[in-house]
Amino acid sequence: RAAQGRxxxxxxxxxxxxxNFRNAVVSHEQRLLIAKEFGDRSAERRAYCNLGxxxxxxxxxxxxxxxYKRTLxxxxxxxxxxxxxxxxxxxxxxxxxxxxxxRAIDYHLKHLxxxxxxxxxxxxxxxxxxxxxxxxxxGNHDQAMHFAEKHLEISRETGDRS
Amino acid sequence: PQRKxxxxxxxxxxxxxxxxxxxxxx
Numbered sequence: 001r002a003a004q005g006r007x008x009x010x011x012x013x014x015x016x017x018x019x020n021f022r023n024a025v026v027s028h029e030q031r032l033l034i035a036k037e038f039g040d041r042s043a044e045r046r047a048y049c050n051l052g053x054x055x056x057x058x059x060x061x062x063x064x065x066x067x068y069k070r071t072l073x074x075x076x077x078x079x080x081x082x083x084x085x086x087x088x089x090x091x092x093x094x095x096x097x098x099x100x101x102x103r104a105i106d107y108h109l110k111h112l113x114x115x116x117x118x119x120x121x122x123x124x125x126x127x128x129x130x131x132x133x134x135x136x137x138x139g140n141h142d143q144a145m146h147f148a149e150k151h152l153e154i155s156r157e158t159g160d161r162s
Numbered sequence: 163p164q165r166k167x168x169x170x171x172x173x174x175x176x177x178x179x180x181x182x183x184x185x186x187x188x
Contacts, residue, residue: 006188013185046186053181093177130173137171 005034005043009050016054024054045074045083052090056097065094085114085123092130101134108134125154 012027028050035043052067072087092107108130115123132147155161 009186009188013187016185017183043188046188049186053184056178056181089177090181093174096171096174126173126177133171133173 001034002038005031005038005040008034009043009046012047012050012054016050019057021054021057025051025058028054041074041078045071045078045080048074049083049087049090052094056094061094061097065091065098068094081114081118085111085118085120088114089123089126089130092127092134096130096134096137099137101137104134105131105138121154121158122160125151125158125160128154 008027008031012024012031015021015024015027028047032044032047032051035041035047048067048070052064052071055061055064055067068087068090072084072091075081075083075087088107088111092104092111095101095104095107108127112124112127112131115121115127128147128151132144132151135141135144135147
């Protein structure tokens with residue numbers, strides 16, 4: 001049964017990489033079921049994240065957000081800060097796709113704080129870029145400028161010319 | 163103020179490009 005769980009996970013990932021997002025969802029749902037049977041929260045966390053990603057490419061952003069929220073809860077329970085940051089970043093981007101910029105900002109700020117704690121300058125740069133765009137969408141140009149300047153500073157530091 | 167219906171957010175597009183080949187491996 002444990003091997004079946006891992007295989008469903010691998011199968012889901014392969015469907016995803018091939019662009020078969022519906023089949024990816026079916027496999028990852030099976031993986032999730034087995035992870036729950038075993039009380040394997042790491043595997044559960046991976047399944048929720050993979051499901052969220054697949055729903056993004058199916059254009060079902062609300063469903064994706066729900067799966068990313070479960071990923072975030074589990075990352076916090078497992079005390080995995082890097083994964084927590086990644087889940088916040090995914091949620092920020094998903095809410096941007098949903099044009100809910102206030103919520104997007106909440107999650108991008110959460111991502112920014114963790115990136116700073118972890119000394120992840122690339123993550124911090126991405127958070128600033130995203131925040132600049134979300135504030136622009138809201139018409140808050142002062143905040144947009146603040147984050148654009150931070151993004152420029154970090155991009156120079158990391159040598160990211162693009 | 164009225165918002166534009168469709169926005170092209172470059173940071174989101176970049177995220178989706180990365181996401182397309184990102185999987186949580188067993």
